[in-house]
Amino acid sequence: MNPLRSLFLTICGLFISGIFALSQEHLSDLYYSGNYQEVISISEAKIVSGDTAFNTFYLKALSEAQLGQSQKAIQTLQNGLALHPADRRLHRMLAGQYYEAGAYVKARKAYQEFVQSDSSDISSWLKLAEMASFRQQYQEAIQALNQVLVSDSMNLSSLMMMGDILDRLNNSGAVIYYERAWRFYPDNQKAAFALGNEYIQIKKAWLAIPICKHILEIDSTSIKFSKLLGYAYYKTGQPEEAVHWFDYAISLGDSAAFTYKFKGISHYLRSDFGRAIGALEEAVKKDSLDAEVHFFLGASLSTIAEMEKAMQHLNKSLELMKPDPSVVSRIYSEQGNIKRLEMKYEEAYSLYDKAWNADSTNIISLYFMASILDNSLHLSKKALIDYQRYIDALDQLPENKESNHGVSIRAIVEDRIVTLKEELFFRDE
Numbered sequence: 001m002n003p004l005r006s007l008f009l010t011i012c013g014l015f016i017s018g019i020f021a022l023s024q025e026h027l028s029d030l031y032y033s034g035n036y037q038e039v040i041s042i043s044e045a046k047i048v049s050g051d052t053a054f055n056t057f058y059l060k061a062l063s064e065a066q067l068g069q070s071q072k073a074i075q076t077l078q079n080g081l082a083l084h085p086a087d088r089r090l091h092r093m094l095a096g097q098y099y100e101a102g103a104y105v106k107a108r109k110a111y112q113e114f115v116q117s118d119s120s121d122i123s124s125w126l127k128l129a130e131m132a133s134f135r136q137q138y139q140e141a142i143q144a145l146n147q148v149l150v151s152d153s154m155n156l157s158s159l160m161m162m163g164d165i166l167d168r169l170n171n172s173g174a175v176i177y178y179e180r181a182w183r184f185y186p187d188n189q190k191a192a193f194a195l196g197n198e199y200i201q202i203k204k205a206w207l208a209i210p211i212c213k214h215i216l217e218i219d220s221t222s223i224k225f226s227k228l229l230g231y232a233y234y235k236t237g238q239p240e241e242a243v244h245w246f247d248y249a250i251s252l253g254d255s256a257a258f259t260y261k262f263k264g265i266s267h268y269l270r271s272d273f274g275r276a277i278g279a280l281e282e283a284v285k286k287d288s289l290d291a292e293v294h295f296f297l298g299a300s301l302s303t304i305a306e307m308e309k310a311m312q313h314l315n316k317s318l319e320l321m322k323p324d325p326s327v328v329s330r331i332y333s334e335q336g337n338i339k340r341l342e343m344k345y346e347e348a349y350s351l352y353d354k355a356w357n358a359d360s361t362n363i364i365s366l367y368f369m370a371s372i373l374d375n376s377l378h379l380s381k382k383a384l385i386d387y388q389r390y391i392d393a394l395d396q397l398p399e400n401k402e403s404n405h406g407v408s409i410r411a412i413v414e415d416r417i418v419t420l421k422e423e424l425f426f427r428d429e
Helices: 003-032 036-048 054-066 070-083 088-100 104-117 122-134 138-151 156-168 174-184 189-201 205-218 223-235 239-251 257-269 273-286 291-302 307-320 325-341 345-358 364-376 380-396 399-404 407-426
Strands: none
Touching: 003 036, 003 054, 036 054, 054 070, 054 088, 070 088, 088 104, 088 122, 104 122, 122 138, 122 156, 138 156, 156 174, 156 189, 174 189, 189 205, 189 223, 205 223, 223 239, 223 257, 239 257, 257 273, 257 291, 273 291, 291 307, 291 325, 307 325, 325 345, 325 364, 345 364, 364 380, 364 407, 380 407
16 A cells, blocks of 8 residues: 555544544533433434444433433434443443333343343342332342441441331331431431331330421421420420420421421410410311311310311211210210200210220210219209219229229219208108
């Protein structure tokens, strides 16, 4: 070959290579500057013109993924793999796009291949765990997470996911993983909230209080932790503190039914019935199907003689829930109290009778029934029967429950039984 021609061809080759390198560098600059659509347009034109470079397909797929175009990214990656079948970066990115697109069968197969070739591949184990959890294959998810924790016992994602899965399975071990996550990452709000919430669920609400306070020292505008702290105080029997933190959450912009509900109940527990009514009425507006809200609203309204409204809300609470007998009995008793205060004695008697029939340990209802017959309806014979039923029921209670009803009521009833018998004798009845 002519030396001059050979030199010319060499220079041309170098020139073209230089242009190609500059073109690839420009494409990378565009990607890292966030011009994803421009990267897609340029790389697409290059591919159509015959460009087979790995980087062209890779940057195009990355840009499509950044724009949430998973299906397009998958097609680009498949085309790239046809030209570069051994490239692990394309394989891994394709698995990730299958995952993002919800194509879990294909994604799972790809990630299983990754962990088979490298059992310490933490990111692949995590993806397998997430997909197994979504498919409710919880044992499979737990096995994958254990693989992660063998390699990295402080892996936050794995600890949190393990806690979430065990919590879903009502497994008491959930708290162990949440505790470990929070111990390693005490400023992490996800770990803190999961642990605080778990403590409340397992009836250790007092342990949630310092966790919430720690996060609120870092982020004083967190509505989520203000509410959780209020709920923790409510669960530990500190309604005044609960009200403070629910009010604080509302001042930050919270308007959830949950907040108004437990703010209202906390006011009720403090006997601040006016504020309880205000908060509970807000809760009803936001969730009219919460039986507990209707009950406490009805009970609060009864204290300010709003008897008709109180009855409506108490009836609504019965309609909405299927409570255990003691709750039903308590509601009927509350309604009986309302009717007794309204001097509607026959209705009150009927409601106390329902309370007694719903829960035979609610023996105070028998006392009120007898008292109505005796003092309000002046039906001495019937009153005597109910007074005796009260004494008999009291004798059937275990000692710890009997003491809760007090000795004084029993003494009053026994004296009244003697008096009524004497009155009936002298009246020859």
